[in-house]
Amino acid sequence: MIHARGLTRVFKVKKQAVHAVRGIDLDVEAGRLVALLGPNGAGKSTTLRMLTTLLPPTSGTATVAGHDVARDPAGVRARIGYVGQRTSAGENFRVRDELVTQGRCYGLGTRQAAARADELLGLLDLEPLAARLPGTLSGGQRRRLDIALGLIHRPDLLFLDEPSTGLDPKSRADIWQHILRLREAYGTTLVLTTHYLEEADNMAERVVIIDNGRIIADGTAEQLKNDLAGDHITITTSAEEEARRAAGIGGGDAEGTTVRLRVPNAAAALPDYLRALDGSGIKVTTAETARPTLDDVFLALTGRSITDDDIPA
Numbered sequence: 624m625i626h627a628r629g630l631t632r633v634f635k636v637k638k639q640a641v642h643a644v645r646g647i648d649l650d651v652e653a654g655r656l657v658a659l660l661g662p663n664g665a666g667k668s669t670t671l672r673m674l675t676t677l678l679p680p681t682s683g684t685a686t687v688a689g690h691d692v693a694r695d696p697a698g699v700r701a702r703i704g705y706v707g708q709r710t711s712a713g714e715n716f717r718v719r720d721e722l723v724t725q726g727r728c729y730g731l732g733t734r735q736a737a738a739r740a741d742e743l744l745g746l747l748d749l750e751p752l753a754a755r756l757p758g759t760l761s762g763g764q765r766r767r768l769d770i771a772l773g774l775i776h777r778p779d780l781l782f783l784d785e786p787s788t789g790l791d792p793k794s795r796a797d798i799w800q801h802i803l804r805l806r807e808a809y810g811t812t813l814v815l816t817t818h819y820l821e822e823a824d825n826m827a828e829r830v831v832i833i834d835n836g837r838i839i840a841d842g843t844a845e846q847l848k849n850d851l852a853g854d855h856i857t858i859t860t861s862a863e864e865e866a867r868r869a870a871g872i873g874g875g876d877a878e879g880t881t882v883r884l885r886v887p888n889a890a891a892a893l894p895d896y897l898r899a900l901d902g903s904g905i906k907v908t909t910a911e912t913a914r915p916t917l918d919d920v921f922l923a924l925t926g927r928s929i930t931d932d933d934i935p936a
């Protein structure tokens with residue numbers, strides 16, 4: 624469904640080059656749900672905008688839904704839907720009319736557009752809001768309308784740029800429920816960007832981590848966590864001197880009376896570690912294990928947290 628090679632975009636800002644995307648290779652098979660995860664400014668939106676033909680690449684190639692983004696942008700657009708960060712609904716038509724008008728814009732006949740609008744109103748739980756003006760909808764409801772607008776022409780592939788950003792936790796969960804539901808109903812390939820770690824972790828089948836314009840990791844959340852981060856063991860001791868010794872024994876870091884280790888399988892490693900500490904006369908007061916998060920993966924790869932603000936230009 625997507626085949627991109629060396630996709631690159633450089634912006635010129637006051638004669639300075641901003642390397643937003645630095646040679647991305649990406650293949651996405653039909654029917655997949657892929658999350659592009661990365662900190663602010665990593666290049667996620669720019670990648671999406673190139674794949675959706677909204678922005679020409681500086682170099683590199685991409686075929687999307689069987690059409691080349693540079694040579695046949697109209698062919699790409701006819702087969703994809705795009706839900707951008709800003710709302711796409713206008714203010715003049717009521718919700719259902721907005722959908723029908725959008726369908727007509729995509730070349731559907733009036734009856735066909737109306738039938739499709741009704742189908743999407745049902746799928747996205749917008750039926751009770753069909754006669755409202757978009758301006759009167761809540762953030763989450765508006766987002767659902769945006770998704771319906773992106774789906775009106777039955778695209779094979781839907782791009783969503785930060786679909787849940789700016790929503791409260793309940794509306795975020797609700798948007799995800801609808802995204803998963805439409806995937807089940809239509810088998811649409813979904814490519815979305817997010818900087819919410821838990822969402823990428825829990826919802827996407829595949830997570831592509833982007834940093835500083837490059838793909839730095841690509842796989843299922845479980846694969847990435849197992850291969851790149853490892854589990855954590857955290858223990859506390861009664862004295863700082865004991866913590867330092869305990870860190871030495873386990874190969875971890877001590878901070879005050881707390882020691883953290885990274886191990887491939889914490890549940891299996893903990894009993895041996897505790898025995899070793901006991902044998903060295905170190906008194907452990909608490910011990911716990913934890914699975915890594917995608918932020919641990921990002922940290923292991925870049926030395927930074929994904930929520931850090933200081934992103935290189």
Ligand SMILES: Nc1ncnc2c1ncn2[C@@H]1O[C@H](COP(=O)(O)OP(=O)(O)OP(=O)(O)O)[C@@H](O)[C@H]1O
Nearest residue numbers: 634636641643662663664665666667668669670936
């Ligand atoms: N039109 C533009 N002109 C100049 N620089 C731009 C433009 N669009 C993006 N950039 C720069 O390119 C880099 C990547 O931006 P992009 O919006 O793709 O990141 P992002 O990962 O989507 O971030 P966010 O999560 O904040 O949307 C940033 O340094 C940004 O400032």
